[in-house]
Amino acid sequence: MRFLIFLSLILGICSGTGAAPTATTPVKNRAPLASTPYTLLPLTAVKPEGWLKRQLQIQATGLSGHIEEIWPDLGPNSGWLGGTGESWERGPYYLDGLVPMAYQLGDPVLIARAQKWIDWTLNNQRPDGAIGPVKDTDWWPKYVMLKVLTQYQEATGDPRVIPLMERYFAYQAATLDKVPLKEWAIYRWQDEALTLFWLYNRNGDPKLLELARRLHDDGYYWPNQYVDFKPLYQGKVTGKDCTLKTHGVNNSQALKTAAIWWQVSKDKADIDGLYNQFKVLDKYHLLPNGVHSGDEHYAGNDPSQGTELCSVLETMYSLEHIIAATGDAGFGDRLEKVAYNPQPGTYSKDMWAHQYDQQPNQVLVSVAKRAWSDNGPDSNLYGLEPNFGCCTANMHQGWPKFIANLxxxxxxxxxxxxxxxxxxxxxxxxxxxxxxxxxxxxxPFRQxxxxxxxxxxxxxxxxxxxxxxxxxxxxxxxxxxxxxxxxxxxxxxxxxxxxxxxxxxxxFPMQPRISRWYHNSVAVERGPLVYSLKIGEDWKKVKDRQEASDWGVAPTTPWNYGLVFDGAGLEQSFQVEERPIGEYPFSPEGAPIVLKAKGKRIAEWQIVNDSAGPVPQSPVQSASSEESIVLIPYGAAKLRITAFPEVK
Ligand SMILES: [Zn+2]
Missing domain, CATH: 2.60.420 (Maltose phosphorylase, domain 3)
Incomplete structure (x- = not known):
């Protein structure tokens, strides 16, 4: 009997089922790393409640909880399970969301599912210290897998994780001369630096900081790019000018570079570089939904341009680390704006389908050649794998990491x-x-x-x-x-x-407020939410795969409205109506809050290249009669106008 108990304890620890105690104390930076105003809490410290828990359950019963059955790249033949299939970033991307989601929900089925992948990596480290599929020699997917392992270790205390990391980093340090950083790994090194800090704060091995410096020296130091921001980068980039430096997701991951490197350098110039980076990107590429354009590369401020889902998620993750390093509350405002608007706005309400590119002014979702910098014709479909499968693998991290960092x-x-x-x-x-x-x-639906x-x-x-x-x-x-x-x-x-x-x-009293955008258009915000015109949506199946189908969405009501403001003032221009926070808060019919406003149609504003044409320069004249219009949260509106002309 005693032997059985002992055996089950050992098995419990080795299978990571939580037999080891889970710590709740944040592990702060150890000198000489800079002391930061805030420190991330261990993964399981924060649990969602109320509507947010329901939202995570929607995710778990949507694609995130079924993808292994549906999508071969994350099926049993994945290289990250020892198979001969996809062996690059997709397995780690998926786990980077599955692990936190499983432990936040405390769902034994999801926990066991994640364990299978974690065990493969932990049990198959090679004698030289390398991890992951043998055929993959790129450092980049390991950056992601290391982030996964930090979260898993925090949730379970599995004693295998830290020794594996120590052997892996020793291997990497000894191998970089022979196998240098290449391509993505050059531009995303900051993501591995985070794990090096994580481990250094636990074992104090100075070699880890030397390796962080090596990655910094061999990698691309992003803040320099924005000091004299090339004219070429100041609008939409196309053709041969599309490079890893203009790539939307790279730029989103890059947002945190200075905040991370400052923890080593302690040089105020790095923090100045961080603020300059936001200033420059905001000026040339910020959209009214709170994210920078990138469809696939820099795309300017036009609200008919797109932002890739991976960019939305990586912007959130960057902001979470930037707040910790700077303590600047303004980055928290930004984080909420991204988490509560473009994030839900780019998923179907049940989180079975996602877009590759979303548009702030999105009036037609269909297969068509649009004016993207260089994305394909299916990029704005709600589906399983529109345009490219990175977002299909990466979409799982958004809500769980946001919850972890509340x-x-x-x-x-x-x-x-x-x-x-x-x-x-x-x-x-x-x-x-x-x-x-x-x-x-x-x-954010209530104050x-x-x-x-x-x-x-x-x-x-x-x-x-x-x-x-x-x-x-x-x-x-x-x-x-x-x-x-x-x-x-x-x-x-x-x-x-x-x-x-x-x-x-x-x-937090939430008064409607307006902000100015492209062609002096106006966006309406209230609290952390951005509001968009509610447009009738006709969802049409483009490809049938049962729940995981691809969908186009056509408008069934007019969209070409300008806003008319009441002469008495902005607040009088909007009537706020609260509705119950129901099953699907991010759906047009389930919107927990609506704003009623006045608008006039702008006859000359029509569809161009299958998107809303350029927003007419405000103020505009309109001979149309005034109508009552309804605005709903951006995240609820899958068709929408967000940057409105102002009617004078
Ligand atoms: Zn993507």
Missing amino acids: WMGTKDDGVAAIAYGPSRVSTTVRGGVNVTIAENTGY NIELVVSPAKPAVFPLELRIPAWAAQASVRVNGKAAAGVKAGTFLKLERKWKQGDRVEIV
């Missing part, structure tokens, strides 16, 4: 709300006290958030709250008493003795 640890052993959404965080704060905070909210703080025993520690820049009238009350120092665009620090059941009530 909360972070603070430099002074507290906890910080980085982004908001219904969730529960359990972590260890100052003095080793365990604390759980329940976040009850319908955010009220309640936190219930439950430390294991009364304890003094800081709780930091991000106050969005748009929340000028924000208020925070602790046990009914107004907190002082609430300032939009900063973190509010509440340092006090917290005890079981303390309540923090937050109100």
Whole structure:
């Protein structure tokens, strides 16, 4: 009997089923790495609740939970399972989302499914330290697999992970002269640096920082690209000018480069480079949905251009690390904008189908040659593998990593709300006290958030709250008493003795606001949500694969509206209506909030090259009569106008 218990313990540890204790304490940077304002929490510290949990369940019952049955590249013949099939980035991409999703949902079927892949990698390290499919000699897919292993180790404590990484990095350091970084690996080295830091913070081996420096020296230092941003890069790039430097996903991964390298260099010039990078990319390529264009390469500010799903996800992941390194609340506003708008907007409501490219002004989803920089004719279909399968493999990481990073640890052993959404965080704060905070909210569809703080025993520690820049009238009350120092665009620090059941009530009043875009067009935002014209949608099957079919969407109602603003002011121009947060919040019929506005049709604004033609320069004249129009959250509108002409 005793032997059986012992055996099952061993098996439990070796199969990673959670027999080993899971730590909840964030592991901060170890010197000489720079001390960062915030530190990511171990994977299982944050769990989704409310509508966000439902959203993750939608993902798990959609393509993410069935892809191995449907898509051969992630089937049993994958090179990452020892087969002869796809042996490059697709297995690691998938696991980078499957692992966090499985553990956040605590779903034994998904956990076992992920384990099969993890075990193959852990059990098949070669004597020289190499990992992954033998036939793949590219360093890049391993960057992703290493990120997967950090999350898996945090969730399970599996004792095999760290020794495997140590052997792998020793192998890489000894091999780089012979097998240098090439292609993608040159431009994405910062993703491996994150894992090198992760391991260094656990084992203190200075060789890991030497390897990080080697990757930096051999790789491409992105911030330099934006110092004198080439005129060629300042609009849509096509033909032979499309390179790995103008590639949309590379640029999204690159956003975090300076924030990561600064942790080694501690040079303020790197942080200046980070801000300059955003300034330049925003000027030439930002779209009103909060992401930069890239269809497949830089595509300018026209809202009929597209952004690839992988870019949306990598922008989110970059922002999560940038906030940790800089502590700048503004990056949290950006993160929410991307997570809550272009991310859901590019999936079908049930998350079975995704687009390769989404458009802020998206009035027709069909197979047609569009004015992309160089993507194919099926790029904006909602489907299994439109254009190219990278997004099919990579789409699983968005929600799980966003959920994991809603909360972070603070430099002074507290906890910080980085982004908001219904969730529960359990972590260890100052003095080793365990604390759980329940976040009850319908955010971003609602403006009220309640936190219930439950430390294991009364304890003094800081709780930091991000106050969005748009929340000028924000208020925070602790046990009914107004907190002082609430300032939009900063973190509010509440340092006090917290005890079981303390309540923090937050109100972020959400007033409609407008921002100016291409051709002086206007976008409507309210809180973290961007609002788009609700257009009647006719979904037509382009290719039948049961649930995993490809779909086109045609408009059944007019889309060519300009907005008419009430002379009394902006707020009077919109009527806000709250509706229940139902089964599918990111669907036109399920939108939990709508804005009613006034519009006029602009007769000359028509479809050009199967997309909405260039937005007429605002202000525009219209002889049409005024009509009531409905705006819904961008993420709910699969056809949409987001950049509107303003009618004078
Ligand atoms: Zn992709």
